[in-house]
Amino acid sequence: MSAVTFDTLKFVKTLEASGIDKKQAEAIAFAYRDASTDQENW
Numbered sequence: 062m063s064a065v066t067f068d069t070l071k072f073v074k075t076l077e078a079s080g081i082d083k084k085q086a087e088a089i090a091f092a093y094r095d096a097s098t099d100q101e102n103w
Contacts (some may be wrong), residue, residue: 068092 069090076086 067097069094 072090072093073083073086076082076089081089
């Protein structure tokens with residue numbers, strides 16, 4: 062299976078542009094990345 066690259070910085074910037082504060086945007090991005098990585102390891 063091929064790995065999909067996740068651009069955490071771009072994801073955070075998109076969330077910030079929608080009005081989400083930086084700390085929350087980072088937390089969401091890292092949680093999403095970790096959940097996606099966990100899913101690939103099933």
